[in-house]
Every structure is written in structure tokens, then in C-alpha cells.
Amino acid sequence: MASSSSRQRYGIIILGNSGVGKSFLANILLGSEAFDHRAAARSVTTETEFEEIKMGNANYAIFNIPGLIEADQQCIERNKREIDKAFVERPTSLILYVFGSQNGRIRDEDVVAFNALNKAYPLKIESLVLIVNGAPKKRLGDYEGEVIVLLKELIQVPCQSLCVLDMIDENNQSERKKLKNQLLQAIVERTPRDHIKKQDLELQREEVRKAKEEIKALQADFQNKLQMHENQIKKQQRMYDKKFDEIRNQNELMQVLIENQRKGQEKRDNEYKEAIQRANELTVKLRAEVQAEQKARQQAEQRVKEQTDQRAMEQAEQKATEQAKQRAREQTGQRAREQVQRASKSISSIMEKLFSEIVFARRSSGITKFEKATSVVRRIYLRGRATDGSSFLR
Ligand SMILES: Nc1nc2c(ncn2[C@@H]2O[C@H](COP(=O)(O)OP(=O)(O)OP(=O)(O)O)[C@@H](O)[C@H]2O)c(=O)[nH]1
Ligand SMILES: [Mg+2]
Numbered sequence: 001m002a003s004s005s006s007r008q009r010y011g012i013i014i015l016g017n018s019g020v021g022k023s024f025l026a027n028i029l030l031g032s033e034a035f036d037h038r039a040a041a042r043s044v045t046t047e048t049e050f051e052e053i054k055m056g057n058a059n060y061a062i063f064n065i066p067g068l069i070e071a072d073q074q075c076i077e078r079n080k081r082e083i084d085k086a087f088v089e090r091p092t093s094l095i096l097y098v099f100g101s102q103n104g105r106i107r108d109e110d111v112v113a114f115n116a117l118n119k120a121y122p123l124k125i126e127s128l129v130l131i132v133n134g135a136p137k138k139r140l141g142d143y144e145g146e147v148i149v150l151l152k153e154l155i156q157v158p159c160q161s162l163c164v165l166d167m168i169d170e171n172n173q174s175e176r177k178k179l180k181n182q183l184l185q186a187i188v189e190r191t192p193r194d195h196i197k198k199q200d201l202e203l204q205r206e207e208v209r210k211a212k213e214e215i216k217a218l219q220a221d222f223q224n225k226l227q228m229h230e231n232q233i234k235k236q237q238r239m240y241d242k243k244f245d246e247i248r249n250q251n252e253l254m255q256v257l258i259e260n261q262r263k264g265q266e267k268r269d270n271e272y273k274e275a276i277q278r279a280n281e282l283t284v285k286l287r288a289e290v291q292a293e294q295k296a297r298q299q300a301e302q303r304v305k306e307q308t309d310q311r312a313m314e315q316a317e318q319k320a321t322e323q324a325k326q327r328a329r330e331q332t333g334q335r336a337r338e339q340v341q342r343a344s345k346s347i348s349s350i351m352e353k354l355f356s357e358i359v360f361a362r363r364s365s366g367i368t369k370f371e372k373a374t375s376v377v378r379r380i381y382l383r384g385r386a387t388d389g390s391s392f393l394r
Pocket of ligand 1: 037
């Protein structure tokens with residue numbers, strides 16, 4: 001394990017004008033009230049001092065240094081000397097430059113002091129943290145972005161690490177903790193670098209005044225540009241809003257149309273379904289009716305057929321009966337004729353017999369008997385003729 005004497009020794013040099021909160025932030029980092037800090041008309045810290053802490057494998061000296069620009073030139077000269085001491089003590093350092101905040105605005109004198117320091121000790125980007133301290137808690141969402149752009153204009157140094165710190169309640173431990181974490185986060189992302197003095201800090205009162213004027217003009221220019229830019233953005237925003245409203249209205253209209261179309265389609269679908277249903281029912285009904293009709297027709301046909309068959313049978317029967325009758329009649333007639341013939345024959349033979357008897361009787365018994373016999377024969381003969389011979393059969 002490295003002993004405290006063999007450990008790397010770095011510095012955390014907190015720079016900035018008087019009253020921006022350097023000592024306050026140094027105490028936050030240390031977690032103790034090591035350095036005097038207070039609201040005062042004149043500078044509070046007048047001599048450089050430091051407290052050492054261990055972070056990782058290195059020792060860091062946290063410096064409490066006087067501010068740079070003051071009204072009194074003698075004080076400025078003293079401050080320059082005190083700042084020099086810190087760079088001599090720990091040339092390999094992280095530099096935390098603190099801007100004060102005037103209701104969130106970057107102060108001209110802080111820009112002038114930074115530019116003077118950066119000229120004397122060219123500050124390395126990798127080791128530099130820019131801090132805006134005491135920013136109002138309520139600020140615009142793009143405040144940080146705006147500060148980054150403004151600082152790039154004013155200090156001509158790319159702003160890789162910017163820490164905007166809220167004006168906290170110094171008695172609120174959780175706010176102090178949050179502030180400390182914010183600072184530590186910015187610190188660990190940076191790397192300590194060597195800072196070699198290039199020239200003396202040039203801060204004559206007249207020069208400071210001129211520089212402040214210049215920065216003021218730059219700030220005004222920036223604000224104008226910013227205003228123009230914002231106006232343009234607002235204009236664009238209004239255009240977009242208008243366009244957005246148009247699109248939204250169109251969208252709403254489309255939604256209404258789509259909804260109406262959907263409802264119409266749904267209605268048509270239902271009507272179609274109902275029509276299909278009705279058609280199906282009708283088809284079933286018609287089919288049943290047709291089947292019933294077919295059945296009735298078949299039954300009627302069957303009945304007609306049966307009746308026709310019955311009639312045909314009856315007719316055939318009748319015909320057969322008539323034929324039978326006819327045949328019977330014919331047979332009867334025939335038989336009768338045959339009987340008549342037979343009767344006639346027998347009558348003829350009887351007659352012949354009678355005639356022969358008559359002849360015999362005339363010969364033997366006289367005329368009366370003969371006439372009597374003749375009249376009997378005639379009657380019999382006539383009666384036989386009148387009844388067509390049938391009476392002979394009875
Ligand atoms: N409540 C509160 N006070 C703050 C904050 N930051 C700075 N201050 C106060 O601001 C005043 C000035 O702070 P200092 O730390 O003394 O300022 P400085 O930069 O060290 O000033 P000099 O020593 O004169 O160079 C002190 O009263 C601080 O407590 C903050 O975030 N919250
Ligand atoms: Mg101080």
C-alpha cells in the first residue's frame with residue numbers, strides 16, 4: 001500500500017472572483033467547515049490555504065484562494081500573488097473555475113477574470129471544470145445549453161464540463177450531499193494536468209474596465225442573437241403548431257370519416273347478414289312448400305292413378321261382364337235355337353207322327369176325329385211358333 005508521502009499529490013484549485021462561493025464549495029467538498037465563508041462587502045479570503053484529502057490513490061489539496069478582481073488594485077495584486085502560490089504548491093491540478101450567478105446570468109467580471117487567468121496559466125481542457133454557482137432553482141430547461149453556447153462565445157474555450165449548481169439551503173444536509181455528489185461527479189471525469197505559468201496575470205483596473213465593456217458588448221450581442229434565434233424558434237414553433245393543428249384537425253376529420261365508414265360498413269354487414277338469414281329462411285320455407293306441394297302432387301297423381309286404375313278395372317270388369325253376358329246370351333240364344341231346332345225337329349216328327357195317325361184315324365175313324373186332331377195339332381203348332389219354340393223347353 002502506498003504511504004501518504006509516496007502517493008500522487010494533486011491539487012483542486014478553485015478559482016473565481018470574490019464572493020462567488022469558492023470557500024463554500026471547498027467546504028462542501030471537504031465535508032467540513034474548514035474555510036471561512038460569508039456574505040461580506042469586502043473579500044473574505046485574503047490568503048491561500050489548503051486542506052488535503054485522500055481520493056483514490058492520490059492526495060488532493062483543496063485550495064481556498066482569494067478572488068481575483070477587486071475594486072482596489074492593491075488587493076488585485078495581492079490576489080495574483082496568492083493565486084500563484086497555489087499553482088506553485090500543486091502544478092498538477094484540476095481547475096474549478098466558479099462563475100457567480102446574477103439571477104442565472106453570467107457576470108461580465110467573471111468572464112474577464114477567467115480570460116486573464118487562462119492567458120497567464122493556459123488551462124487544460126481535460127482538467128477544467130466550469131461551475132455556475134448559486135443558479136436559481138427555477139430555470140428554463142435549456143439553461144445549461146444556453147450557458148455552454150454563451151461561454152464558448154465569451155471565453156473561447158470549449159466547455160466540456162459544465163456544472164450548474166443550485167443555490168442550496170446550506171443547512172439542508174440532503175441538498176449539501178447532492179451538491180457534493182454533483183461536484184465529485186464532475187471531478188472524477190476530469191484528469192489533473194500540469195499548469196505552467198506563461199505570463200503574469202494582467203489585471204490593471206483600466207484594462208479590467210475595458211475588458212468588462214468588451215464582454216458586456218459580447219454578452220449584449222449574444223443576447224440579441226439569442227433573442228433573434230428564440231424569435232425564429234418561436235416563429236417556427238408557431239408554424240409547426242399551426243401545421244400540427246391542421247394535421248390534428250385533418251386527423252380528427254379522418255377519424256370521424258373512418259368511424260362513419262366503419263359504422264356504415266357494420267350496418268351494411270348486418271343488413272347483409274339479415275338478408276342472407278331471411279333468404280335462408282325463405283329458401284327453407286320454399287323448399288318445404290315445394291316438397292309439400294310435390295308430395296301433394298304425388299299423392300294426387302297416386303290417387304288419380306288409383307282412381308284411373310279402379311275405373312279401368314271397373315270398365316274392364318264391366319266389359320268382361322258384358323262380354324260374359326253377351327257370351328252367355330249368345331250361348332243361351334244358341335242353346336235356345338238348338339232347342340227350338342230340336343223342338344221343331346221333335347214337333348216335326350210328332351207332327352209327322354200325328355199326321356200319320358190322322359191319316360190312319362181318317363182312314364179308320366171318320367172325319368170328326370180327324371178334324372179334332374187336326375185343330376189340336378194346329379194349335380200346338382201355332383203356339384210353338386208364337387213362342388219361338390221356347391215354350392217347348394219349359
Ligand atoms: N445558501 C447558500 N449560500 C451560498 C451558496 N454558495 C455560496 N453561498 C454563500 O455565498 C457567500 C459567499 O461565499 P464565499 O464562499 O465566502 O465566497 P468566496 O468566493 O469564497 O469569496 P471570497 O472569499 O471573498 O473570495 C457565503 O455567505 C456563502 O455561504 C449556496 O449554494 N447556498
Ligand atoms: Mg473565500
